[in-house]
Amino acid sequence: MVSIGARVTELLEAAGIRVIHDETLHDYPSYNGSYDHSRAAIQDYLSKNPEICLVLDLHRDAAETADG
Numbered sequence: 781m782v783s784i785g786a787r788v789t790e791l792l793e794a795a796g797i798r799v800i801h802d803e804t805l806h807d808y809p810s811y812n813g814s815y816d817h818s819r820a821a822i823q824d825y826l827s828k829n830p831e832i833c834l835v836l837d838l839h840r841d842a843a844e845t846a847d848g
Contacts, residue, residue, distance in 0.1 A: 785803070789801045804818075806821065822835055
């Protein structure tokens with residue numbers, strides 16, 4: 781997902797749009813709570829950068845059961 785975010789960043793910046801690309805692994809060491817962790821990070825960015833108009837939060841959602 782980080783590489784996809786890097787590509788999105790590249791395209792947006794080429795269009796003159798400023799980007800903050802957070803490369804934090806919110807699902808490490810556990811997938812549980814990853815959405816809560818990313819939400820907290822986004823809220824922190826928004827509080828520090830009130831000029832932000834759009835947030836893109838990319839997830840891979842690839843959880844797998846024990847039997848595959």
